[in-house]
Amino acid sequence: MAxxxxxxxxxxxxxxxxxxxxxxxxxxxxxxxxxxxxxxxIAAGATGxxxxxxxxxxxxxxxxxxxxPGVALAFMVMVLFGxxxxxxxxxxxxxxxxxxxxxxxxxxxxxxxxxxxxxxIGAVLSVFFGFGIVLLTVVQSMNAGRQAGLESFLLGSTxxxxxxxxxxxxxxxxxxxxxxLLLRRPMxxxxxxxxxxxxxxxxxxxxxxxMMGLAMAITVVGLKIVGLILIVALLIIPAVAARFWSHxxxxxxxxxxxxGGLSGYVGAALSATAPALPTGPxxxxxxxxxxxxxLLVAPARGILAALIRHRRFQAQVHIRQGLLALAxxxxxxxxxxxxxxxxxxxxxxxxxxxxTGQAQAARALxxxxxxxxxxxxxxxxxxxxxxxxxxxLDTVLTPDQLRALDDALGPRAAT
Amino acid sequence: MSLDLITxxxxxxxxxxxxDAPLAxxxxxxxxxxxxxVFSIDATFQPGEMTAIIGPNGAGKSTLxxxxxxxxxxxxxxxxxxxxxxxxxxxxxxxxxxxASVDWDFPTRVLDVVMMGQYRSLGLLSRVRxxxxxxxxxxxxxxxxxxxxxxxxxxxxxxxxxxVFLARALAQRADxxxxxxxxxxxxxxxxxxxxxxxxxxxAQGKTVVAVHHDLATVPDYFDRVFLINTxxxxxxxxxxAFTQPNLQAAYGGxxxxxxxxxxx
Amino acid sequence: MxxxxxxxxxxxxxxxxxxxxxxxxVPGNFLLLRKQALIGDAISHVVLPGIVLAFxxxxxxSAWPMMIGAGVAxxxxxxxxxxxxxxxxxxxxxxxxxxxxxxxxxxxLLLEQSDTSSVHLDVEHALFGNLExxxxxDATGWxxxxxxxxxxxMPPELWRMLITLLAVLAMTxxxxxxxxxxxxxEGFARTIGLPxxxxxxxxxxxxxxxxxxxxxxxxxxxxxxxxxxxxAAARMMTNSLEAQVLWSVAFAVLSAVLGYxxxxxxxxxxxxxxxxSAAGMIATVSGVILAxxxxxxxxxxxxxxxxxx
Numbered sequence: 001m002a003x004x005x006x007x008x009x010x011x012x013x014x015x016x017x018x019x020x021x022x023x024x025x026x027x028x029x030x031x032x033x034x035x036x037x038x039x040x041x042i043a044a045g046a047t048g049x050x051x052x053x054x055x056x057x058x059x060x061x062x063x064x065x066x067x068x069p070g071v072a073l074a075f076m077v078m079v080l081f082g083x084x085x086x087x088x089x090x091x092x093x094x095x096x097x098x099x100x101x102x103x104x105x106x107x108x109x110x111x112x113x114x115x116x117x118x119x120x121i122g123a124v125l126s127v128f129f130g131f132g133i134v135l136l137t138v139v140q141s142m143n144a145g146r147q148a149g150l151e152s153f154l155l156g157s158t159x160x161x162x163x164x165x166x167x168x169x170x171x172x173x174x175x176x177x178x179x180x181l182l183l184r185r186p187m188x189x190x191x192x193x194x195x196x197x198x199x200x201x202x203x204x205x206x207x208x209x210x211m212m213g214l215a216m217a218i219t220v221v222g223l224k225i226v227g228l229i230l231i232v233a234l235l236i237i238p239a240v241a242a243r244f245w246s247h248x249x250x251x252x253x254x255x256x257x258x259x260g261g262l263s264g265y266v267g268a269a270l271s272a273t274a275p276a277l278p279t280g281p282x283x284x285x286x287x288x289x290x291x292x293x294x295l296l297v298a299p300a301r302g303i304l305a306a307l308i309r310h311r312r313f314q315a316q317v318h319i320r321q322g323l324l325a326l327a328x329x330x331x332x333x334x335x336x337x338x339x340x341x342x343x344x345x346x347x348x349x350x351x352x353x354x355x356t357g358q359a360q361a362a363r364a365l366x367x368x369x370x371x372x373x374x375x376x377x378x379x380x381x382x383x384x385x386x387x388x389x390x391x392x393l394d395t396v397l398t399p400d401q402l403r404a405l406d407d408a409l410g411p412r413a414a415t
Numbered sequence: 416m417s418l419d420l421i422t423x424x425x426x427x428x429x430x431x432x433x434x435d436a437p438l439a440x441x442x443x444x445x446x447x448x449x450x451x452x453v454f455s456i457d458a459t460f461q462p463g464e465m466t467a468i469i470g471p472n473g474a475g476k477s478t479l480x481x482x483x484x485x486x487x488x489x490x491x492x493x494x495x496x497x498x499x500x501x502x503x504x505x506x507x508x509x510x511x512x513x514x515a516s517v518d519w520d521f522p523t524r525v526l527d528v529v530m531m532g533q534y535r536s537l538g539l540l541s542r543v544r545x546x547x548x549x550x551x552x553x554x555x556x557x558x559x560x561x562x563x564x565x566x567x568x569x570x571x572x573x574x575x576x577x578x579v580f581l582a583r584a585l586a587q588r589a590d591x592x593x594x595x596x597x598x599x600x601x602x603x604x605x606x607x608x609x610x611x612x613x614x615x616x617x618a619q620g621k622t623v624v625a626v627h628h629d630l631a632t633v634p635d636y637f638d639r640v641f642l643i644n645t646x647x648x649x650x651x652x653x654x655x656a657f658t659q660p661n662l663q664a665a666y667g668g669x670x671x672x673x674x675x676x677x678x679x
Numbered sequence: 680m681x682x683x684x685x686x687x688x689x690x691x692x693x694x695x696x697x698x699x700x701x702x703x704x705v706p707g708n709f710l711l712l713r714k715q716a717l718i719g720d721a722i723s724h725v726v727l728p729g730i731v732l733a734f735x736x737x738x739x740x741s742a743w744p745m746m747i748g749a750g751v752a753x754x755x756x757x758x759x760x761x762x763x764x765x766x767x768x769x770x771x772x773x774x775x776x777x778x779x780x781x782x783x784x785x786x787x788l789l790l791e792q793s794d795t796s797s798v799h800l801d802v803e804h805a806l807f808g809n810l811e812x813x814x815x816x817d818a819t820g821w822x823x824x825x826x827x828x829x830x831x832x833m834p835p836e837l838w839r840m841l842i843t844l845l846a847v848l849a850m851t852x853x854x855x856x857x858x859x860x861x862x863x864x865e866g867f868a869r870t871i872g873l874p875x876x877x878x879x880x881x882x883x884x885x886x887x888x889x890x891x892x893x894x895x896x897x898x899x900x901x902x903x904x905x906x907x908x909x910x911a912a913a914r915m916m917t918n919s920l921e922a923q924v925l926w927s928v929a930f931a932v933l934s935a936v937l938g939y940x941x942x943x944x945x946x947x948x949x950x951x952x953x954x955x956s957a958a959g960m961i962a963t964v965s966g967v968i969l970a971x972x973x974x975x976x977x978x979x980x981x982x983x984x985x986x987x988x
């Protein structure tokens with residue numbers, strides 16, 4: 001056990017920096033930004049879950065690209081009125097205004113014309129972004145010689161951030177998170193089933209607007225840290241990653257918030273350790289790493305788990321079909337069926353059933369007979385609905401129910 | 416020995432000749448998730464037969480058709496057409512999908528859709544000849560839609576859309592016709608028109624298989640039924656297979672509702 | 680303006696802009712109808728990691744390796760989206776959002792980490808392109824178009840874009856029928872034995888080729904705009920696929936020409952001294968065209984004339 005922590009041998013410079021960054025020892029600004037990024041990540045993960053569950057994840061892409069003209073316009077307006085032009089709150093207000101307009105355009109194109117939402121999203125994001133670039137070149141010529149630095153909003157940049165900016169971000173992150181917590185219930189219902197929500201007397205339109213408004217707020221707050229091109233990742237990736245772990249909305253929202261917060265925290269801290277580690281991309285890549293891990297190993301919907309389940313299920317189906325064929329004396333055509341049955345010792349190499357095979361085949365046939373009776377009897381409708389053609393009936397029904405079935409079967413039950 | 420409760424026509428124990436049928440399915444299981452949509456289905460469809468696939472909602476009727484055509488991938492099972500692998504016989508098979516399966520907002524007109532049925536003879540670049548156009552127009556004529564040839568497909572009523580799909584299948588000049596709910600949501604005139612076209616096809620010795628919903632019209636339209644509820648309940652001529660016990664087995668408690676629907 | 684000014688300074692960027700716009704708009708029609716419009720968005724984002732990797736591998740900023748790198752990145756992107764969508768059972772939009780943002784982030788990080796200060800390779804260039812700088816100094820007037828010596832000095836982007844356009848047009852014409860059929864009715868297309876998945880992949884590859892070549896000349900923002908805006912506007916002008924594609928070409932050309940002219944001369948007319956971004960202006964014009972089509976296009980709404988019997 002080393003008496004200093006972290007141990008001295010770790011103390012290559014970058015490790016030390018990373019440790020200090022993760023423990024928030026890199027100065028007030030870096031600390032505030034890291035906290036702000038974490039809060040933002042939590043809020044973005046949770047909000048993004050509602051967008052994702054409502055199958056509208058990429059709306060956020062239109063929202064974020066539509067901020068660019070607002071940033072440039074706000075700069076111009078502030079300069080025209082004699083201001084600095086680089087005041088963060090002013091630029092953020094500008095970005096909020098044009099992204100709201102972009103959102104309205106997506107909605108108008110989707111509802112008023114024959115275009116589908118994805119086309120509307122693509123049109124709005126590219127046109128607003130293109131117009132924003134036109135305005136940026138105007139700003140550049142207005143500002144001849146002096147860097148306006150608006151380009152930093154594309155990819156985010158926390159280098160040289162002012163104390164005031166850091167406060168704005170931390171405050172903004174907190175406010176958005178509070179709003180998400182407040183609105184989580186109506187947003188869950190609307191994202192899952194808007195028609196039910198409408199039937200239950202909820203104001204679906206207003207809730208959807210709130211969802212979009214939150215996504216917009218997250219975009220705006222995140223502009224300085226993550227940048228407008230990548231902020232959409234913070235809304236989408238944690239939510240998708242969380243979905244692999246749970247089938248329950250509440251859990252997915254919580255997990256997505258946790259993943260988003262972790263990405264924001266680790267990403268911002270990491271990037272504070274070296275100048276060539278831009279904050280936005282690092283945050284996104286941390287989130288993506290969490291996503292990859294979830295995709296592979298999550299037990300609920302991860303690929304490995306699904307693969308194992310599928311293989312097991314396929315084998316079950318083949319063996320059941322093979323047993324039924326044995327019991328009724330039909331040929332088995334599928335090579336895979338024969339292979340699986342041989343491996344389990346149900347048939348011999350020449351295709352003839354072993355003793356175990358015969359016993360199990362008889363059982364399968366009995367099950368099938370019982371099943372036929374059960375299915376045609378309205379009294380057993382409930383059990384019939386749950387039957388999956390594979391589980392032995394005696395694990396589904398009570399002994400009494402089985403006896404009743406066998407009575408109905410008559411002499412065949414004995415076979 | 417075959418399962419007692421299945422009305423057997425001897426398909427299960429028959430010799431290899433049944434595999435020469437236009438469509439033979441053996442041991443077909445398809446699953447979208449952790450529960451089979453169809454389980455261990457055997458089925459045989461012969462020339463000059465017109466078969467209704469019937470069963471309750473969610474019984475796997477459409478899935479059976481799609482798996483037979485290779486649109487969905489089965490978990491196990493063999494499918495053959497005229498004794499050959501299905502993929503090699505596509506030119507002889509026509510498919511009429513559910514109307515809702517396509518985007519009717521697609522920018523094209525009726526005649527273009529029907530000509531899609533002749534893709535195999537048109538190929539990539541060969542010119543559209545007059546006889547191609549003639550076949551397409553004849554097909555439209557047979558379903559009573561010739562005057563709509565230049566209409567945009569989005570402007571058609573549901574019944575007219577269904578007739579266009581049938582015309583496309585006719586333009587394929589196939590020997591086996593598979594139809595997925597051809598009578599769903601169509602008007603009475605369309606239903607009549609479609610039935611008479613299908614019966615003509617049967618009279619020409621073609622094989623017709625249709626997923627069907629309305630038990631009341633089964634005896635009028637079809638000569639065979641295939642009852643399905645995930646597994647095969649019964650298959651055979653009306654007199655043998657379209658019986659109360661079989662229907663009870665297929666529909667369970669829902670039979671009363673199904674028949675009430677039929678009576679209306 | 681005289682030929683001696685127009686030909687060297689404006690002709691090459693105009694032609695390149697027009698070719699890029701058409702090359703993206705044509706496959707864009709099919710992407711639009713397949714509800715895959717945002718694939719163009721995804722592809723143009725992942726071009727950046729592609730070119731950065733190509734630069735890191737070859738050590739030079741040269742067109743062909745970078746185009747190959749970008750093409751590979753586009754294919755990796757599409758493959759990843761498809762894998763995540765299928766294996767993870769994630770809706771396509773979200774799968775896209777996960778993949779292209781992560782790949783773009785990786786590209787930016789690589790760029791920052793590698794020493795590219797000596798070469799002209801940065802994110803802004805990737806996004807905005809630099810259409811205005813593609814000038815033809817060897818030209819002295821219209822007659823230079825017939826002068827082999829002068830033609831040799833033509834910006835190479837022009838030839839690449841021209842070849843790409845011809846390739847995209849040829850592929851579209853050859854595969855018109857299967858493309859149309861499988862876009863309209865995928866299930867039916869499968870039953871007549873069309874390789875539906877392969878056709879879908881081919882379309883995406885064609886789009887990727889167009890995107891990569893156009894990106895090299897004009898930046899990714901035009902690429903996204905041209906994939907979506909001209910076809911979307913065209914859809915509202917007609918109910919025939921053939922006419923829709925022609926309309927989209929017309930709109931693409933109009934956007935390119937008008938956008939270029941407005942960017943170059945618009946500010947002068949307004950009394951400003953500096954031109955604005957041509958790429959941005961072309962995207963803006965295409966948006967204005969779309970807005971006009973959405974407001975007045977004869978087939979702008981889903982339900983046209985009701986059927987009469």
